[in-house]
Structure formats: structure tokens, C-alpha cells
Amino acid sequence: MKKLTALSVLLVMVLMFSCEIPQSIRVKTDPTLEIPLGTRSNVFTELIDIKEELNSLADGMDGLSVRDDIAVGSPITLSLQQDMIDISLNDFAGDTLALDTVDQTIDPVTFDVPSISISQSDTFTMDTSTIPASLNLPSPPAITGIPEIDVPSYAIPTQTIAATGLDTVEFASGTLYFDISVANASGGLVVQVTNATISDGTTTLTAGNLPLTANGSLEFDMTGVSLGNSLDIDLTLSISGGDLSSFDLTMAFPADTGATAIAPFSADTTISVNQTIASPAPVAMDISNDKLMNATVGTGSIDIDMTADAVWSIVPTINLTIDQDAASIFSDTAVIGAPVEFDLSGMVIGSNSSMSLDYDVDLVVEILLYDAFNLPVGADSFDIDTEASLDSFSTLTMDASDGSLYFEQEQATNLTSDITDLVNTITFGPDAGITIELTNDMPTGIDVELTSAALGLSGSYTFPNTGVAASNPWSLSNYDLIIGNVTDSAIDADTDPDVDFSIVVTLNGYDENGTIGDTSDDFLTLTNVTAGESYSLEGSVAADLTIASVIIESASMADQFPAAGDDPLDFSMLDDFLPAELGFQNISAALNLNLGSSGMTLGIRLWAVYTDSDSVVQNLLIVGDDSDLDGNIDDFDSDGEPDAPDDNSSDITEIPLGDAITTLINERASGITLFYDVTASGATINISDPADNQSISAVVAADIPFVITASADAELLIDDEPLIPVTEGDLFGRDGSDDDAISEYLAWITSATVNLTFSNSLPATGTNLLGLKFVMSEPSAGFEINKDIIIKSGETTTLDLGLTTDQITSMVNDTTFEPEFHIYFLAGEHSIVEGFDFNIGASMTVESAVDYVIEL
Amino acid sequence: MKNNKKYGLTLILLLLGFQGLMATSPLQPWDHTFNPALMSTGKRKYLEIGTQFNLAFANSYFALKDVFGGPEFLIDLNDIAEEIGDKDLSVAAKVDFETHFLITILGLSIGGYTNLDTIATVGIPGGLFEIMADGIAADTTYADAGEVFARSYVNLGLYAGYRWRDWQFSVKGGAYLPVAFSDGDSSFDYSFILNSNGTYSADAGVAGTAYLPFDIDDFQASGLINSLGYNLDLGAVKTRDGEPIYGFQVTGIPLYAARMPVKATFSTGFTASVTDIANYSSDNEPWEYELEDVEAEMEESDFKVYMPLSIGGFYKLKGFPRFIDWIAHGALYWDNDTLLGAAGLTAQGAISPLSALSISLGYDRVMWEAKAGLRFNIRILEMGLDVGMTSTRFIKMFSTNGLYANFYMAFGF
Known part of the structure; x- marks a missing residue:
């Protein structure tokens, strides 16, 4: 156990004390980097947008279009169709002849027709200030100093009195009293009025004898008498028995002291006053037609009527005139006792300018006195209504x-x-x-x-x-x-x-x-x-211009396409997107003639004048004789004897033009003008016969499918530049300073592959479309990779551009590695088809073995 | 190198010469941060003054021999990627410094303590190593994120314990101050993709939030005091013949949360894109990139931080078999917004001389540990040194992906 313990401790200690401080750190790894370089979609749409270019080409030229009925996967087709002659004989009576x-x-x-229509109402106002409020006959002055002589007849001087405010007084009945007084007479004087007259110069009233002692009244019978407003009073006196001294005689009308005082007048006595009332403003007469030059009235009139207050008795006299441009063209006078009509027949009216109707009124006002000597209260105005009408003109002249x-x-x-x-x-x-x-x-x-x-x-x-x-x-x-x-x-x-x-x-x-x-x-x-x-x-x-027949005996026509002054056809722009080595084939083109069953004999000649790629003007005879092809229509017509087109035929249906069109396109011709001339004869067409309804036409039609053949490998250029731009400077960014890190990394590269994936969305028919060659080269580095690939409809193809060890080495060693990338059409047939959405995806896979040491 | 080996052998011999050579154990007075009652289970019956310094670090790949095994430190990215797989390359560190004193009279103990407890982890996303080792492929999104986690607490307080029969009951109460506290959303991430259609996009970002107990630019002691939090620890240990047999504890019971007056945030980022590399031209550069400015901001805060609340316990199985004691311990920590754990199993010799040997395996919050220790104990002076191997990965806990060292000492009578 002790050994075990000692061993354990020993191991720990050995571990602890056997350490060594490292002098460097080494990092090792071998990652594989797959770097996507993106996908360029619709490459051919983007780079050589054939349809867009062709549409641009077609926009400038009638008859040229890009067909839009081409199925996906079929070659894009440029269509040329131009009506050179298009006459529908059926339409001669319709649109064509028009x-x-x-x-x-x-x-x-x-x-x-002009007319006059006036409906006018005028109100007149009388001047009542001239009419007295009451009638007073002034008495004559007293006569004094009449000698008292005994004379059987003594006429006193005529005494004149004047009444104001009236013109005449008409008495219906009654008696005029005239008071006479004698004064200062001596005793025994007998004065007797033996004759008394009152006269207004026209009417004389006589009173009977009047014995005067002191005073008395003369009486005049006024029944039916009309007197003016100035009266002469004459008295003849018989004087006797006086003292032969003088005496005075006073004459007076009875004082106005009441009902009895007016005894001189009867109840229905009238007086009259004459007035002339100013005319109203002339009435404009509008004939309402500015085209009137002159006219004579056949039937027409002016009707005038009056209304007035019943208290007054008014007798107006109206003087009517019609003026035009200040000259009277009508004048008449009438008393308006009842509605009065002025006849306008025969009145001549001039041009429509300033006509007016004018009239004035002479007025007699009769005042009817009733039971008082004061004037009655009544209206002081009256109305005159004027109506004018014009029924017809006997003659009328209009502008x-x-x-x-x-x-x-x-x-x-x-x-x-x-x-x-x-x-x-x-x-x-x-x-x-x-x-x-x-x-x-x-x-x-x-x-x-x-x-x-x-x-x-x-x-x-x-x-x-x-x-x-x-x-x-x-x-x-x-x-x-x-x-x-x-x-x-x-x-x-x-x-x-x-x-x-x-x-x-x-x-x-x-x-x-x-x-x-x-x-x-x-x-x-x-x-x-x-x-x-x-x-x-x-x-x-x-x-109704129905045409029965059309006779064509001998005719000729000549024209050109495009028309003079229009831009000529130009295929030179194809150079912008198709290499010169690429040429078209399989172009189907024809001049289609349709003469129907007219029996017409038609001769036609067709040629093109163009400028070729070497800027040389060329003539290309397409149909007919080549004896006079100078491209000048006028010269052609002025030859006197037209060149006889050599294709006289009555049943020509189609003249092939494919070779000619192919030549024009592959020559990349510019300034192309097609000229043609036609002679026709020998037809009488009965338009009314439905069986003869037909048309004559000559149409140039061409379908130009973009099936192209490359005579040799042809680089795909855009605006004369390669599809992929040349790198500016070293591809990896080496510029001579701080390049060690880059170089060290490049040195770790063990393999590198560029993967290109080509795909398109066409139906998967497997049809060959394009043959392309991809080239990556850097001559100074002795570096070149090229691979061919066939692009097929609907198929995805992958191209691996693997770099060899030597190539990697040369790429690393060439510190200014500037590779160029080129894409070529391979020699052979290519087809640029509708809906060719061509995509190129690229990625780079780099394997490296990193071994990096950091010294401490 | 020869000198190093010589010194190491001498030290081993010196250590083996002491009578009280003991193995490492989790049930010592210095472990009162685990269970407060353990402070009163030491060998000094009346007075004890002790201290401990604990340092550990670990990672999930590199072994010590890789770094210090020769003159060249090899970083084989292929091997790293293969070994860590889709896991992070994690690095963890732990620092613990402790002092305490204890007076025991008639079973009643009083004392005081100070403690600094720091843990930190950084996770480097394994995806980065995968990219560097395997490379990149088109149309694949590479994205990953790493995390930064750091917690550090200083606490000090008073201790009281009472022995009742075979039970030791203890309580600690004190103040604490969070020295470093990272927010849970502190991280860095990246994402990029290279598409076949030639468009690239990439972005990366770093963002973090940390709370500080004082204003760095205007430090004031009074402000520091105001930031203090207060907590309570409770523990009980059953002893037999003076040795802890089992126990349990609840620590970090909050009395008053610490206030963090400063909130420090920072962020930065990087975005790049390539719109269509296939259509690159000198007039139309397709790439765009932007490096965001680093945004750092210090702002006032009233963020509350609690001492990690922990519950746990231990149990010693003695003599099974007769000459081996087994000690198991475990605890859960609710460190504010983060749940951490600690557990371990120690095999220790039950009888002399086997009692000098032990093997301890366990996990302490941020790393796995396999350690052994030597302890010199003459009662009035006890000192020891534990060493071990650590790793942030379980299967590497017996490797030298990290080191553990713990020195402690106490004296008294």
C-alpha cells in the first residue's frame, strides 16, 4: 500500500515537474473550402440578348419582326414579310377606289325671315297746374263819371274781362247773372239798360231791358252757349230824369257765396283745356336679323289704344313716325277716339340698323262741371297702348x-x-x-x-x-x-x-x-x-359607284422596300452579338405571288442593293434579268423600253429567295434596299361576277431561324470584350508588399477545382444546342486549361476545371497571375432557341494543408 | 528539468516522513462553506485559526503535456474538432480563499470567517474548430455561440456552534459582497453562409453585462458598505467518535440582498455580405461589411444579488469493506439565475496506513475533479496540500486537462 501511495504521489509529482515551456506553437489543419462563385442566370439573355437585339433591329424596319409564335426550344426566328403588291380587286368599289x-x-x-313686334304701353301725365282750381269771372271795373244826361242810348265803353285757367266754357243750360249798380246818382235819375251783350268774339249773348233804379241784375240765357275765356261786355243805357250830374255804374258777377251764388252755371257745364304733352322716348324697333339687307312690308300695322280716368274727357291726337337711321320711313296722324290702326303696308325697311317708333300727343282735356264751380278731383294721367305687328314682306333681300x-x-x-x-x-x-x-x-x-x-x-x-x-x-x-x-x-x-x-x-x-x-x-x-x-x-x-369591270391591258410598276427616305435594312448589327465566323443556314424565304384566276400575265424582277462588310456597294439579283441593275428606279423607268422581266408567267406562285437572304445576312450587309419592277397585262376582271372576285399580291416572306454554323471556333464577345473580364492585377491580390501571408496560404493548397454547372429550363429533349469551349489561360505562367462542353436542351452538365499540381505551382510562382477566361462557340452547328434560359453556376473547391508555426 | 525532479522527490520524501499523513477529505473545518458545522469538527478542541487557498483550472481538450510536453505546442485543429465534436471547447477556473478562527468551550463554539469564492467558465464553440478543420461547404449555415460565466463573492461573518451529544449544530451569519457577477446573457455568437448563387452573409457579435459593487471611477468605502448583502448558513453534523458521519446544511439563506450600484454593458458586432459575387465588377463591388463600434456603458443600477442558496449534505459509510470509508456529498446551488451542482465520492482508507490514501472524484459547479491529497496534522498545526486533475468533461477527468491545487493550514489547540 505504501508503494501504491508513493507511486501515486510520485506520478503526480512527475507530471507536475516534468513540464517544459514550449518555444513555439504549431497549428495544423487541412480544411476543404468550397467557395460558391455564384450563378449567372439567363446568360444568353443577359449577354447576347438575341431577341432584344432583333426586336430593336425590327423596330426600325417595316415588315421585319421577331416571331412570337415560336415554341419553346425551337430556334428564335426573325421573320421578314413585306407586301410588295397587294391589290384586292373586290375592293375597287370600296376601300381601294374609295x-x-x-x-x-x-x-x-x-x-x-325678320319680323317686328312691338307691344308698348306709355303713360302720359297732364299738366294740371294750368287748370284753375276754381272758376271766377272777374267783374269789370266800376265805371264812374257817367254823365247824367238824358239820352235814350248811351253805350258805355266795352269792358273786357278774362278768365284764367280755362279755354272755353260750355254751358248746357242755366242763366248768367250780371249785377249792375248805380251809385252817386241824383234824385230822379232813371237808368235803364236797353241792351247788354257779352261776347267772346264768337258768341254774343244779349240780355233784355233792365230798368235800373239803384241796381239790378242782367240775365243771360246760357243754354247751349259756349264761351271763351275773354269776354267783352257791352252795355247800352237809357238815362233820364237826373240832375245832369254824373253817376257811377258798377258791374259785377254775383259773389261766390254758396249754391245760389253760382247760379250763372248749370249743373253739367263743361270747360276744356288744350295741352300738348311731350312725347315719350322713341320705341326701338328690333327686326332681329342681321342678315337683312332691305325689305318691303306686305302686310303690317300698328294698333294704338288709350285708357284714361272717366272723370276727364280727353281727346288726344297722336302723331306717329317710324325712323330708320334718323330718316323717316313712315308718318301718320290720327285721333284716338277708339283703337286706331296705322297701316304699314308698303313701308320700306333698310338694313337692320337703328329703327325706332316715335309719336307725340296733342291733347284736349274737357272738364265736366257738375254742381259746383270748383274743379272735380280726378286722375291726372292716361295710358296709350301701342301694338305693332308685321305679317309679311312683299320682297325681302338677305345677306x-x-x-x-x-x-x-x-x-x-x-x-x-x-x-x-x-x-x-x-x-x-x-x-x-x-x-x-x-x-x-x-x-x-x-x-x-x-x-x-x-x-x-x-x-x-x-x-x-x-x-x-x-x-x-x-x-x-x-x-x-x-x-x-x-x-x-x-x-x-x-x-x-x-x-x-x-x-x-x-x-x-x-x-x-x-x-x-x-x-x-x-x-x-x-x-x-x-x-x-x-x-x-x-x-x-x-x-352607288358599283364597278362592273376592271380592264388591265398593259401596266408596269416599280418600287422599292424600304421606301425611299426610310431607313434601309441593316444586318450589320449582328456583328454586335454574333462572331463573324457564325453564319446562318436553313433560311426559308420566298416571293409569293398570287394572281388568282385573272388570266394576267405578270413579269417581275427583284434585286437588292447593299453594302457588304468591306463597305463595297453590291448588287444582288434575286429574280429576273440583270441587264439594268443600277439600283435606280427612275433610270429604270426612263429606259423607254422597260426591261422585260424574264419570269413572265400567269401562274407563278413562289419564287425562292432563301439563298439571297442568306447571302445578305451572312454578309452582315447594311444599307439594304430591295427593288422590284413588275409588268402585267391581259386581264379583264368582271367585278360584278363573284367568281372573278380576287386579289393580286406579291409578298416577300422569309423565316430566319437562328440555327447558325461556326466555320471555326468563335469566341463569344460582348461589345468586343470577353464574357469574363480580365482580372486587373494579380488574381490573388499580390502587389509586392505583404505578400508573404498570401503566398504562404497559396503554398498550402494541395488541390483546386473550378466547378461549372450549366443548366437550362428547356424541355428535356436532349437536343444539342450549343457547343462551347471554356479556356482559362495565363500565357506568362504557361497556364492553360480548356474544356469543351455540349449544351443540350433540358440537361444539366457539370464541367470540372481541375488544376494540376504543376498548374498550382505556376499559379503560385507567377506573382502577377492574371488569367484570361474565354468562351468559344465550337466549330459546328448551334441553335439559339426560344426560352433558352441558360444558367452557369460556378464554385471553387480548394483543399489545403495548413502547417503554421508561431515562434514564441 | 533535472533540478525540478530533484526538488519534487525531496518534497515527497519530506511529506512521507510525517506521522499524520492523511488523504484528502471533504469533511474538514475548511469546508465550512459546504457545511457550517464542519468548522467545529476539527482536531483543535479549544482554539483554531485556519486558512485555505484553492486554485483550479480546466479545459475540455488540451492536456498539460500538450502544452508543456515539449518545445512545440501543437494545435491540431483536425484533432480538436474530431474530439470535441459539436461541444464547446470549454475553459473553467475556480479560486477559493478562506480564513477562519474558532473558540470552543464546553461544546459551544464561536468564531469568525472570511471567504472569497470565484468561479468562471468560457465556452468556445466547437463549430469554429469544425470550420477550421473541415472547411466550409456551400449552402450550409455555420452558426454557433459561446458563453461567458463568472461569479465571485467575498463574505465575512461570525460563526456559532453547539455540540449536543453527537450532534454539532452550527450557524453562520455574515455579510457578503459580489465582486464579479456576469449576467446570464453574456455571450458571443457568429453565423455565416456561402450560397451557391454567389451571395454571402456573415455576422458575429459579442455582448455582455456585468454588475459591479462600486463605481470604478469613484470608489468610496461607504458606498461599498451600502452594497453589502447579508445571509445566514445553517448546518448540522452527526459525529461518531469525533468524526463526521453525516450531515446536512442550508446555506446562503438571504437576509438582505446585496445591491449592485453599477451595471456595465458592452457590445460590438460585425456584419458582412456579398450580394452577387458572380456579377462583380470594379464599378459594382458586391460586398459590404460593417464593424460596429464597441458600445460600453456604465449606468446606475439597483440590481439585487443573493448569495447562492444551497442545500446539501454528506454521508460517510465507514468500513465497507472494513478498511475503506466511503464519503458521498452533494449540494445544489441556486446562484441567482443559475442552477449549479456539486457532488462527489471519496474513497478513503479506514485504517492506518491505508488512511493515508484516498481518491476523490466529483464535480464542483464548473469542472470535474480527480484529486489526492497529503495532510500533515500534529493537532496544534495542521497543513495539507491537495492536488488533482480536472477537466470540464467527465470522460477527461482523469486526464491532465487541468490542475487542481489546494493548500490549507490551521493551528491551535
Whole structure:
């Protein structure tokens, strides 16, 4: 046990005291690092986006497109389709010839006859200040100093008195009393009025004898008497028995002392007062039509009536005038005892400017006295109502300078060069014609003229003013549209290829004061029109231009694609994404002709002018003779005798163009223009026969699948740069300073592999798509790795780029290791297909043996 | 080297020459931190003054011979990764310093004590070694985390015990001060992945929280006193012929929690990413990285820390067989937010001279221990030295992944 204990203790102590302080620390490990370098998805979409490039190519050129109906996995296809000739003979009467533009609607025209309508009420106010509040006859002054002489007849001087506030006084009955007093007479004087008169100059009243002793009253019978407001009083006296001294005579009307004091007047006595009342402001007369030039009134009147208070008896006399531009065009006077009518017939109205109605009133006011001498209280105004109406004009002239009363329609259909080049004569069918329909509600007849220089057509027709729709047809069945032969009734296809129609609609009474169509000074004169009436005109023009037949005798046409001025085709941009070693094949292209059963003989020539990759302009004959291929259409047409295309045929259906298109594309040609010329003859096409309905077309169509062949290994470049950029400086960052750690680590590397994984999402058909070569090289290090790989549809392929020991060594030793990575199309056939989502995944696996010593 | 061996042999001979050579045992007066009643079970019946210094460290891989076995310290990352597997490479340390005095009259004991108890562990994630040894593969997320744990308490107080028949009942009451207290969320972690599509991402972070009993920049003794906590320990031991036979205890009964007036936090991190390495170009560098600034903050706190509450006991099976005594002990510690444990089994010779031998195997909170000891005891002076092997892994507890050393002494009569 002691040994055991000692041994245990000894072991512990040995352990404790056998320690040694280490002089260094060594770290060892051999990790394997798998470093993913990422995945580049859609590599070909990203790097050589064929479809995007092609769409960009196609955007600038009509007829070029990228087909969108290509199935996934099939080659991306550039499609070229251009209609060089496309004439549908069935549409000659429709869209192509487009003569139906003759169809027109004559816009409704409304003609408004002017009128006058006045409804006016004026209130007049009398001047009552001139009418006395009461009637007082002033007494004559006393006559003094009358000698008391005994004379049988002594006339005293005429005494005149004047009553204010009245003009005349009419008495119905009654007695006028006139008091006479004698004063200062001596005894025995006998004075007797032997004759007494009161006279207003017109009427003289006489009183009987009146013996006067002291005083007395003369009495005048006033029954039916009318007196003015100035009275002469004459008395003749008989004087006797006095003292021959003088005496005084006083004359006076009885004082106004009450009912009895007014005895001189009877109960229904009237007095009258004359007034002239100022006219009211003239009434403007609006005829409400600014197109009126002049008119004579046929029927029209102004009616005036008056209403007034019953207390007054008013007898107005109205003086009525109508002025226009300060000149009177009507004047008349009438007493308004009852409604009065002024007849306006024959009044001539000028153009619509400043007409006004004016009148003044001469007024006689009769005041009826009743049982008092004071004036009765009554209204001091009265109303005059004026009504004016205009029924008709015997003549009326209206301004038509705005053209609203004039309808002229000219239609010209420009025949396209397709027609003028190809067609010689167009004949119309039996039902062809132009029909004009009008509803004439105008107060006059309407003339319509239809002319067509192209057809030699000229005719006219007058539509009476029936107010109901009526029509007139012009038949075109006997007219032919001759194209190309310059005659009186033919179209010069070169200078004026228009089919014209002219329709002119005018109203009777419409005065064309000058050039037809220039309406600036036109007017319209109508008779017997109703004032205020609206007259209208509406109608339409309809054309039925059914074509019976089209005759093609000899025609030629020439054109180019793209059209002059448009950008030419350009395939040179393919260089941007396809190496020059890559060429297309299997291009199917054709010029497809469709002449139907027209019996037409067609000759065609087609060639291309382009600039090749060496910038040399080239001519490429595609179809036809090569005798005159200078690319100048004008020269071609001006040859006088057109080159005869050598493919005359009536049943050509397809001319192959594949080789030519292949040449243009693989040449990477630029500035491409396709020229063509065509001659046609020998066809008469009966349009009315459905069996003859057909079209003539020539279409260039090409499908250019992106199946390409590399004549030799061709590097895939993007903008002339390799797909993977060259590393700038040493791949591992060695720059000559502090490189020991990097170099030490690189020295630990025992193996390195770059793993590339290629995948695509296409259907797994296993079809070969691309053959690629991957090259990693660094010439200064003598370093090169290259591997070939075939990319197949739907398959994932892995490529291991394993580095040999020597390569690792050279990589380590080359302190400026700048490898280049290149990807090549292998020589052979490649197919760039639709939906080719090509992905490359990369990772690097590095195995190393780390043995690192840290000295302490 | 020769000199070292010479000195070691001399020391062994000296130790073997003492009469009272004894083996290591968990039932000694210095173990009153385990059970308070053990303070009164020593050999000095009236007065005892003692002290103890205990130091241990361990790791889960490196043996002493690996580090100190030659002129070169080899770190074979492949071997480390293979051996520790998905476990952490853990490092643990333990420091315990103790003093006490005891006066016993007529079975009644009074005394005082001071104690510093420190444990700490650091876990280095095994994933790091796996990466360094095996490398990395694409599309695999590498993530792991390590932890830091540290607790250190200083306590001092008074002791009282009473012997009643064969029972020793004791109580300790005192103040304690947490010197270091790491929060449970102190850790560091990392995560990264390299994807096949060329995108990389990586992040790492370190964060920790520690509570301090005083402000480092403004230390004041009065403030330190205010931080003190108070606790009570109770223990009872059954003795036979003066030797402890079995006992149990409850320690760390809180009376008043210690206040930690300062909360220290720090954190930093690192993030990096590569968006698409395949599309790298000089104009479009795909990588981004950011090293976060270290954020350290000291703030006021009223965090309460309790002494670890422990319950446990021991039992000595004597003479089974006749010449071997078996001592088993165990305890659970609720160290605030962390549950720790300690347990062990000691085989000790029951009769002389076998009583000089013992083997003790056990686990003490942060490490496994296999130790042996020598003790010199002439009653008025007792001193001893325990040495042993430690490891943070059970299966390596007999290796030299760590060392344990314990020196203690007491004198009195």
C-alpha cells in the first residue's frame, strides 16, 4: 500500500515537474473550402440578348419582326414579310377606289325671315297746374263819371274781362247773372239798360231791358252757349230824369257765396283745356336679323289704344313716325277716339340698323262741371297702348355672304399608284349612279348641279319648294373611268390621278355676285315671305359607284422596300452579338405571288442593293434579268423600253429567295434596299361576277431561324470584350508588399477545382444546342486549361476545371497571375432557341494543408 | 528539468516522513462553506485559526503535456474538432480563499470567517474548430455561440456552534459582497453562409453585462458598505467518535440582498455580405461589411444579488469493506439565475496506513475533479496540500486537462 501511495504521489509529482515551456506553437489543419462563385442566370439573355437585339433591329424596319409564335426550344426566328403588291380587286368599289366619299349630307340650312313686334304701353301725365282750381269771372271795373244826361242810348265803353285757367266754357243750360249798380246818382235819375251783350268774339249773348233804379241784375240765357275765356261786355243805357250830374255804374258777377251764388252755371257745364304733352322716348324697333339687307312690308300695322280716368274727357291726337337711321320711313296722324290702326303696308325697311317708333300727343282735356264751380278731383294721367305687328314682306333681300345659303361639294378620290399602274379602264355597273335628295322647305326653288371631269358628267336639276323630300338620280352606267389615256374624260395617271365630283346647290333668287364659291358679296332676294318664319333646307348626296369591270391591258410598276427616305435594312448589327465566323443556314424565304384566276400575265424582277462588310456597294439579283441593275428606279423607268422581266408567267406562285437572304445576312450587309419592277397585262376582271372576285399580291416572306454554323471556333464577345473580364492585377491580390501571408496560404493548397454547372429550363429533349469551349489561360505562367462542353436542351452538365499540381505551382510562382477566361462557340452547328434560359453556376473547391508555426 | 525532479522527490520524501499523513477529505473545518458545522469538527478542541487557498483550472481538450510536453505546442485543429465534436471547447477556473478562527468551550463554539469564492467558465464553440478543420461547404449555415460565466463573492461573518451529544449544530451569519457577477446573457455568437448563387452573409457579435459593487471611477468605502448583502448558513453534523458521519446544511439563506450600484454593458458586432459575387465588377463591388463600434456603458443600477442558496449534505459509510470509508456529498446551488451542482465520492482508507490514501472524484459547479491529497496534522498545526486533475468533461477527468491545487493550514489547540 505504501508503494501504491508513493507511486501515486510520485506520478503526480512527475507530471507536475516534468513540464517544459514550449518555444513555439504549431497549428495544423487541412480544411476543404468550397467557395460558391455564384450563378449567372439567363446568360444568353443577359449577354447576347438575341431577341432584344432583333426586336430593336425590327423596330426600325417595316415588315421585319421577331416571331412570337415560336415554341419553346425551337430556334428564335426573325421573320421578314413585306407586301410588295397587294391589290384586292373586290375592293375597287370600296376601300381601294374609295369613290364612296361622294356620299355627303347636305347640312340643314335654316333661313329666318325678320319680323317686328312691338307691344308698348306709355303713360302720359297732364299738366294740371294750368287748370284753375276754381272758376271766377272777374267783374269789370266800376265805371264812374257817367254823365247824367238824358239820352235814350248811351253805350258805355266795352269792358273786357278774362278768365284764367280755362279755354272755353260750355254751358248746357242755366242763366248768367250780371249785377249792375248805380251809385252817386241824383234824385230822379232813371237808368235803364236797353241792351247788354257779352261776347267772346264768337258768341254774343244779349240780355233784355233792365230798368235800373239803384241796381239790378242782367240775365243771360246760357243754354247751349259756349264761351271763351275773354269776354267783352257791352252795355247800352237809357238815362233820364237826373240832375245832369254824373253817376257811377258798377258791374259785377254775383259773389261766390254758396249754391245760389253760382247760379250763372248749370249743373253739367263743361270747360276744356288744350295741352300738348311731350312725347315719350322713341320705341326701338328690333327686326332681329342681321342678315337683312332691305325689305318691303306686305302686310303690317300698328294698333294704338288709350285708357284714361272717366272723370276727364280727353281727346288726344297722336302723331306717329317710324325712323330708320334718323330718316323717316313712315308718318301718320290720327285721333284716338277708339283703337286706331296705322297701316304699314308698303313701308320700306333698310338694313337692320337703328329703327325706332316715335309719336307725340296733342291733347284736349274737357272738364265736366257738375254742381259746383270748383274743379272735380280726378286722375291726372292716361295710358296709350301701342301694338305693332308685321305679317309679311312683299320682297325681302338677305345677306348671304357667310356662305350659309350656298352648298358646293367637291370630292376627289386619288387613285393609288397600285391602281393607276395596273388598271387601264374601270366601267361602272348598270345601277351605278349618284342620287341627290333634298327636302326643300325654302320659299323658292333650289338648283343642283353635278359635274365630274373625270367621267365627263355634267347635269342640273331644280327642286321646287314642295316642302317634302324629293330626289334626282344621275346614272353612271354609261360612263367609263379611263386611266392613262389622256382624253377629255380621262385621268392623267401621272399628273392628276383624281376621280372628281362636284355638286353645287343654289337657291333661286340667289345672286352669285362674282366667282362661284366666293360668297363674300352674295345675297338672296325672296318675295312674299312671312315675317318671323323659319325656312329650312336639308338633303343628302348618295353615290352607288358599283364597278362592273376592271380592264388591265398593259401596266408596269416599280418600287422599292424600304421606301425611299426610310431607313434601309441593316444586318450589320449582328456583328454586335454574333462572331463573324457564325453564319446562318436553313433560311426559308420566298416571293409569293398570287394572281388568282385573272388570266394576267405578270413579269417581275427583284434585286437588292447593299453594302457588304468591306463597305463595297453590291448588287444582288434575286429574280429576273440583270441587264439594268443600277439600283435606280427612275433610270429604270426612263429606259423607254422597260426591261422585260424574264419570269413572265400567269401562274407563278413562289419564287425562292432563301439563298439571297442568306447571302445578305451572312454578309452582315447594311444599307439594304430591295427593288422590284413588275409588268402585267391581259386581264379583264368582271367585278360584278363573284367568281372573278380576287386579289393580286406579291409578298416577300422569309423565316430566319437562328440555327447558325461556326466555320471555326468563335469566341463569344460582348461589345468586343470577353464574357469574363480580365482580372486587373494579380488574381490573388499580390502587389509586392505583404505578400508573404498570401503566398504562404497559396503554398498550402494541395488541390483546386473550378466547378461549372450549366443548366437550362428547356424541355428535356436532349437536343444539342450549343457547343462551347471554356479556356482559362495565363500565357506568362504557361497556364492553360480548356474544356469543351455540349449544351443540350433540358440537361444539366457539370464541367470540372481541375488544376494540376504543376498548374498550382505556376499559379503560385507567377506573382502577377492574371488569367484570361474565354468562351468559344465550337466549330459546328448551334441553335439559339426560344426560352433558352441558360444558367452557369460556378464554385471553387480548394483543399489545403495548413502547417503554421508561431515562434514564441 | 533535472533540478525540478530533484526538488519534487525531496518534497515527497519530506511529506512521507510525517506521522499524520492523511488523504484528502471533504469533511474538514475548511469546508465550512459546504457545511457550517464542519468548522467545529476539527482536531483543535479549544482554539483554531485556519486558512485555505484553492486554485483550479480546466479545459475540455488540451492536456498539460500538450502544452508543456515539449518545445512545440501543437494545435491540431483536425484533432480538436474530431474530439470535441459539436461541444464547446470549454475553459473553467475556480479560486477559493478562506480564513477562519474558532473558540470552543464546553461544546459551544464561536468564531469568525472570511471567504472569497470565484468561479468562471468560457465556452468556445466547437463549430469554429469544425470550420477550421473541415472547411466550409456551400449552402450550409455555420452558426454557433459561446458563453461567458463568472461569479465571485467575498463574505465575512461570525460563526456559532453547539455540540449536543453527537450532534454539532452550527450557524453562520455574515455579510457578503459580489465582486464579479456576469449576467446570464453574456455571450458571443457568429453565423455565416456561402450560397451557391454567389451571395454571402456573415455576422458575429459579442455582448455582455456585468454588475459591479462600486463605481470604478469613484470608489468610496461607504458606498461599498451600502452594497453589502447579508445571509445566514445553517448546518448540522452527526459525529461518531469525533468524526463526521453525516450531515446536512442550508446555506446562503438571504437576509438582505446585496445591491449592485453599477451595471456595465458592452457590445460590438460585425456584419458582412456579398450580394452577387458572380456579377462583380470594379464599378459594382458586391460586398459590404460593417464593424460596429464597441458600445460600453456604465449606468446606475439597483440590481439585487443573493448569495447562492444551497442545500446539501454528506454521508460517510465507514468500513465497507472494513478498511475503506466511503464519503458521498452533494449540494445544489441556486446562484441567482443559475442552477449549479456539486457532488462527489471519496474513497478513503479506514485504517492506518491505508488512511493515508484516498481518491476523490466529483464535480464542483464548473469542472470535474480527480484529486489526492497529503495532510500533515500534529493537532496544534495542521497543513495539507491537495492536488488533482480536472477537466470540464467527465470522460477527461482523469486526464491532465487541468490542475487542481489546494493548500490549507490551521493551528491551535
